[in-house]
Amino acid sequence: MAMLSPKFDDLTIGHDFLFKKVMRNPRICKHLLEEVLQAPIAEISYPEIEKTIDVFYDSRGVRLDVIVADEKHTHYNLEMQVKNTTNPKTGQHVLPKRTRYYQAMLDVDALQKGQNFDLLPATYIIFICAFDFFGKGNYIYTFKKRCLETSELEFPDETTIILLNTTGTHGNISPDIKSFFDYVNQHTVTSDFTKQIDKEIFHIKSDQKARLEYMSLETYVQDNRYEAYAEGEAKGLAKGVAQGLAEGEAKGLAKGVAQGLAEGEANEKFATVKRMLRRGKSSLAEIAEDTELPLDTIKRIQAEMQAV
Template structure:
């Protein structure tokens, strides 16, 4: 319990939990969007904080941090990204495909069944990254669909993806947006805007209801992790038995192949067929045995 209390006390805006709470304050979220896009927004409405979108077909469910719509029906999804994760199986970064997936499922949710496609509202998927994904130094990377044969042609689907780089140094951004970057990076208060954010976080940490909500969320996540680890252990044990058995068979076949090679009366092709090893493996065994004999 004490560890959780300490963890809660040390949370910053980089935490998903705190970020969602802070951006749930209309004046802060609205001002951030205005500073980023350099537009005036009369008002914003929260569609649903931490909305879960899970279509009827088999897919990954996603939890969107903050979804708001302005007075012109433009929808914004704001996400805090602390880690530049990679898929361990492919060694590729997941952020680009994640942004594509967020956009697709957000559109799916915004367009009701039977409605024409042209009723899809303009959307902005905005990732606030504490790393420079492209390593070009830009404060902001903005993406829209363009024609490769003529880059002046833009596909008017009104879908925009923005990667904010809080570690950036190039480009033009407003004073308040730069101060927001500094606050995300180093918890430095330099403007009235970041003072509002810092005060809001201080208020949140004094709120017993917020603290209790955090505790319950962490307890639930811990239970989910433990359950996942238990399932993973059982699966891993089963896989290990199968792999161990397969390795044992391979080692036995290799030993048989070595004995046949030592006799010198079997062709490499015959050895491969009788031991279920590949011809290349048998050739490698022969080379290794010749080197060993020389040594």
């Protein structure tokens, strides 16, 4: 059985739900961007929060946590990443390819049919990671395309990927970013900036509407989990008992029950996978990690659903 989600009062800035709520405050979000980029931003707007982009009916969508745009039409995608997720089948970390996919989907969504490519806005994909993906100790890892033969030659496609490492030990960051990292890691208030964030979180947790929104979301998720578990367990157990009784031996009964329980657990997981695929809120890799099923199995279930 999957672990229960944290209670609303126990949520921290590292939780997806609360992070999006906090970044909805334009003053906090704008200041965070300015401190990361070390450049002023006149103003920001919110094209959409937690936007799901679907390109074709048979392609996988991508859920984006926070998208903001500045006065120059530059788009910023902010993501909170507390786990360094791996593909359970290959053992490969999914973060690099996830940023690549996010970038592609942002571009496809930004360019309207018939528009020229040069109208694509400059983009920044910023992942706030509670781990050091590269293990180099940097506070910030910034990536742009450069020529291998002439390293100072930058490819001018105006795309930037930034990984913020809250566990870093060196690099050029502002005091407010360092205090923000400490707040993510240890929930300690050490600056006016984190005091603003902590105050915002207090207001969010005092908002009955936000509480009900979180509870409704978690209740829906848990109901689906319990429903799938009960359905799978009952079917598997009944099949196992019937098979064991038919064999007429204690050994056969034990084997049948064990097999039935295993099949029931599999049925539960398959039902959960289908529900998660229908909602389209998680990537295939995330579904594989949450259900502990091979990625190939997730793809097979997705193909079967699309064939119906």
